[in-house]
Amino acid sequence: xxxxxxxxxxxxxxxxxxxxxxxxxxxxxxxxxxxxxxxxxxxxxxxxxxxxxxxxxxxxxxxxxxxxxxxxxxxxxxxxxxxxxxxxxxxxxxxxxxxxxxxxxxxxxxxxxxxxxxxxxxxxxxxxxxxxxxxxxxxxxxxxxxxxxxxxxxxxxxxxxxxxxxxxxxxxxxxxxx
Numbered sequence: 082x083x084x085x086x087x088x089x090x091x092x093x094x095x096x097x098x099x100x101x102x103x104x105x106x107x108x109x110x111x112x113x114x115x116x117x118x119x120x121x122x123x124x125x126x127x128x129x130x131x132x133x134x135x136x137x138x139x140x141x142x143x144x145x146x147x148x149x150x151x152x153x154x155x156x157x158x159x160x161x162x163x164x165x166x167x168x169x170x171x172x173x174x175x176x177x178x179x180x181x182x183x184x185x186x187x188x189x190x191x192x193x194x195x196x197x198x199x200x201x202x203x204x205x206x207x208x209x210x211x212x213x214x215x216x217x218x219x220x221x222x223x224x225x226x227x228x229x230x231x232x233x234x235x236x237x238x239x240x241x242x243x244x245x246x247x248x249x250x251x252x253x254x255x256x257x258x259x
Contacts, residue, residue, distance in 0.1 A: 083120040087129045098127065146231065148195050149188035152179055155230040178220050182207060187224070193239075195228050 083102055086095040102119050103111045111119065124130055156175060159167045167175070186203035187195050200221065207217045229238045 083123055085124055085127075085129060087127065098129070146192050147188065148190050148192050148227065149184055151192050151231055152184065152188070152227050155227045158230065175223060178223065182220060183224060192228060192231055195224065200224060 082099055084097065084099045087098045088095050100123050102116050102123070103109055156172060156179070159175075160169070160172050182203065186206070187199050190199060204217060204221065207220065208214075212220075231239045233239055
């Protein structure tokens, strides 16, 4: 008997699969190496371990939303929320940061794949252009809020990020080399 897990598109949980290989003893029984080879063939025939299946089922986020789409939703919600909505002038400032820096770098990525590795080149580019560490940190805070703004029906964030790369003032301050 062979048992393996199979990912199902649209579901977070995997399904436990099992299939009979051969009888334990008697006619039709196989040696250990033959059983292993047949087990490998069964898994391969199911497609559970193929790269195409992985790209189709596992890689896409459960929501299928890009960072750019969620940024638009977040900015709209930030202006219209009941508790401490942002003002129009601050929304224009955020829009400028999004258009000039953030969306160019990570806008077309799936929301679930925006993490430290994805924003590191953006941080390096902003530092090289002379933005202050405080500004870079504020922009990264916006990125973190956008990622966390997609929530489940129970209100919990779908994609949790504890922290994005933040700058240390002493290391990246103007005039000093990293």
